[in-house]
Amino acid sequence: xxxxxxxxxxxxxxxGLAALALSLDRHHRxxxxxxxxxxxxxxxxxxxxxxxxxxxxxxxxxxxWNFGPVQWIGALTGAALLVxxxxxxxxxxxxPAALAALPLALLALPFxxxx
Amino acid sequence: xxxGFRQSMAWLHTWSGLVVGWVLFAVFVTGxxxxxxxxxxxxxxxxxxxxxxxxxxxxxxxxxxxLKAKAPDAQGWFIGLPQPEKPLIExxxxxxxxxxxxHALLDPRTGAxxxxxxxxxxxxxxxxxxxxxxxPLWGRWIVGIxxxxxxxxxxxxxxxxRRIFADFFTFRRHKSAQRGWLDAHNVTGVLALPFHxxxxxxxxxxxxxxxxxxxxxxxxDGDAPRFFVEAGLSPEVRxxxxxxxxxxxxxxxxxxxxxxxSEPLEHVAVYNPGDAAATxxxxxxxxxxxxxxxxxxxxxxxxGAELGATGAVRPATHISTAxxxxxxxxxxxxxxxxxxxxxxxxxxxxxxxxxxxxxVARLPKADERxxxxxxxxxxxxxxxxxxxxxxxxxxxxxxxLxxxxxxGRADIEVxxxxxxxxxIALAGLLRPHLRAWRxxxxxxxxxxxxxxxxxxxxTGAHPFDGEARFLGFDAAMLATGLLLAFAAYxxxxxxxxxxxxxxxPAAEPARIPAPRPAGTPxxxxxALPQARRSA
Numbered sequence: 001x002x003x004x005x006x007x008x009x010x011x012x013x014x015x016g017l018a019a020l021a022l023s024l025d026r027h028h029r030x031x032x033x034x035x036x037x038x039x040x041x042x043x044x045x046x047x048x049x050x051x052x053x054x055x056x057x058x059x060x061x062x063x064x065w066n067f068g069p070v071q072w073i074g075a076l077t078g079a080a081l082l083v084x085x086x087x088x089x090x091x092x093x094x095x096p097a098a099l100a101a102l103p104l105a106l107l108a109l110p111f112x113x114x115x
Numbered sequence: 116x117x118x119g120f121r122q123s124m125a126w127l128h129t130w131s132g133l134v135v136g137w138v139l140f141a142v143f144v145t146g147x148x149x150x151x152x153x154x155x156x157x158x159x160x161x162x163x164x165x166x167x168x169x170x171x172x173x174x175x176x177x178x179x180x181x182l183k184a185k186a187p188d189a190q191g192w193f194i195g196l197p198q199p200e201k202p203l204i205e206x207x208x209x210x211x212x213x214x215x216x217x218h219a220l221l222d223p224r225t226g227a228x229x230x231x232x233x234x235x236x237x238x239x240x241x242x243x244x245x246x247x248x249x250x251p252l253w254g255r256w257i258v259g260i261x262x263x264x265x266x267x268x269x270x271x272x273x274x275x276x277r278r279i280f281a282d283f284f285t286f287r288r289h290k291s292a293q294r295g296w297l298d299a300h301n302v303t304g305v306l307a308l309p310f311h312x313x314x315x316x317x318x319x320x321x322x323x324x325x326x327x328x329x330x331x332x333x334x335x336d337g338d339a340p341r342f343f344v345e346a347g348l349s350p351e352v353r354x355x356x357x358x359x360x361x362x363x364x365x366x367x368x369x370x371x372x373x374x375x376x377s378e379p380l381e382h383v384a385v386y387n388p389g390d391a392a393a394t395x396x397x398x399x400x401x402x403x404x405x406x407x408x409x410x411x412x413x414x415x416x417x418x419g420a421e422l423g424a425t426g427a428v429r430p431a432t433h434i435s436t437a438x439x440x441x442x443x444x445x446x447x448x449x450x451x452x453x454x455x456x457x458x459x460x461x462x463x464x465x466x467x468x469x470x471x472x473x474x475v476a477r478l479p480k481a482d483e484r485x486x487x488x489x490x491x492x493x494x495x496x497x498x499x500x501x502x503x504x505x506x507x508x509x510x511x512x513x514x515x516l517x518x519x520x521x522x523g524r525a526d527i528e529v530x531x532x533x534x535x536x537x538x539i540a541l542a543g544l545l546r547p548h549l550r551a552w553r554x555x556x557x558x559x560x561x562x563x564x565x566x567x568x569x570x571x572x573x574t575g576a577h578p579f580d581g582e583a584r585f586l587g588f589d590a591a592m593l594a595t596g597l598l599l600a601f602a603a604y605x606x607x608x609x610x611x612x613x614x615x616x617x618x619x620p621a622a623e624p625a626r627i628p629a630p631r632p633a634g635t636p637x638x639x640x641x642a643l644p645q646a647r648r649s650a
Contacts, residue, residue, distance in 0.1 A: 074451055074454035
């Protein structure tokens with residue numbers, strides 16, 4: 001329940017949800033002005049679900065079955081709101097933001113494990 | 116007359132949402148503010164310096180001295196011990212279960228009534244969110260019924276807005292007014308859907324023994340306290356002996372209790388304090404965990420001997436108290452609490468956008484006169500959605516601007532809250548619709564922005580003076596003010612709306628086909644103003 005675990009969760013869910021959003025034609029077009037090629041959409045979808053599941057696993061491993069799921073759903077909600085806001089107001093920022101979130105999550109991981 | 120399943124769900128969602136939406140918006144906003152109830156109370160009593168170390172045993176004795184003089188024949192005393200974030204002794208006592216609860220705040224150092232300004236603080240918002248400032252039973256029933264209808268609206272809404280998962284990330288602000296409101300309603304509804312379902316359900320569970328008391332009545336022959344004892348929620352309280360008796364000093368009992376439980380001691384309850392069979396109950400803060408379970412130890416009021424304590428509970432109690440715990444989120448640290456707060460705001464936004472969507476979807480055509488029901492809903496929307504923030508800001512401002520020693524101050528603050536709210540509701544009825552939105556949102560924004568300034572001027576406590584106590588609260592007020600200013604600005608840009616196309620007036624919002632963008636890339640920003648004007 002430390003802020004660092006929540007930060008890890010937020011970063012992972014944000015990256016995952018951003019990938020899922022970009023795997024959809026409409027949002028891919030918002031961000032890149034083109035449809036997503038099929039194989040790219042597929043890999044985005046896998047990455048997205050993977051990051052979300054990883055976030056669930058991390059929150060349960062670090063915060064247990066009591067708080068883990070609560071923490072995970074809370075982080076998903078916050079991250080999803082951020083994705084929607086970016087897509088609506090600054091769609092071009094979504095990809096760089098998601099790419100920045102992943103290393104942030106990796107960076108937070110050792111601290112989260114230690115705390 | 117045959118209707119499809121989704122159409123009947125759409126009807127249910129539309130009308131169930133409209134009927135309870137105004138009440139639920141207020142419940143969501145004040146309930147969400149309750150996540151910061153302690154901080155609000157702290158801000159509203161600036162005279163108190165948090166953090167002073169106070170011995171709870173001595174505080175309990177000071178409280179008992181005060182109550183022995185004030186209410187020796189009461190049926191119960193409930194003593195809130197001072198905590199680091201709330202350096203006050205808070206007393207409640209009741210003569211019997213019918214007459215109203217009495218209340219007092221004492222200075223924990225002297226035991227005399229506190230010099231801090233008289234206010235209900237954050238407790239007013241907390242109580243309002245499930246009692247609406249009505250007699251408790253009435254308010255709780257109304258909020259409970261609204262919460263039950265909210266569950267109906269949530270489930271029927273998932274069926275009605277079937278595209279919510281396909282449109283999970285979609286917020287098309289500039290397609291048309293109706294499209295924008297529909298997307299806003301869907302996004303705020305679906306992204307925080309787990310929260311919405313949880314908060315509605317757990318809110319009902321919290322007061323379930325009140326809404327459906329018959330199980331307890333049947334199983335315990337109407338002896339409801341027995342149920343709470345057997346469920347492990349409270350220790351046994353003895354019936355009064357009917358003859359007077361002396362009460363032991365509380366300090367040794369407090370020390371004994373604190374030695375047994377590691378959580379901070381929050382309350383000491385004394386039942387039948389003037390009776391030979393008085394019972395003293397020490398009530399601790401919840402243990403770490405989801406469940407809302409306060410460890411409790413009961414003592415004999417005449418001898419100080421221990422009578423019993425709550426222990427481990429069985430799964431049913433554990434689950435129901437975990438529901439309550441989830442609703443209150445006392446377990447959440449600052450970051451998680453901020454997310455709960457955000458989810459609560461999204462709930463309020465989903466309700467508000469749903470209310471606006473109702474009226475936008477029923478805009479009269481160019482040659483029609485708007486009907487009475489339509490105008491009433493729009494006026495009530497302004498009154499409920501824009502009026503409440505004005506009321507809240509007025510409540511906080513009144514706390515700073517009313518003279519500190521004014522008699523009946525706490526009640527006047529509450530009256531100002533309702534007065535300001537009612538004023539905006541009236542303006543919603545009298546002013547042209549869009550102007551009413553812009554003016555009341557703008558007023559709310561100005562009032563919220565004024566709060567940190569007025570607070571600094573009247574208390575002399577501000578960050579530039581090295582006083583950082585209220586930095587968080589001030590920042591929250593500024594953020595709220597800016598958000599409302601943005602809302603007022605957007606309302607000011609909207610054009611008076613008429614439905615241009617020959618849309619079917621019976622069409623439900625969710626049934627409008629989603630326009631797919633044409634093959635050409637949109638020139639987003641350049642196209643915005645025109646798109647908005649044509650909408």
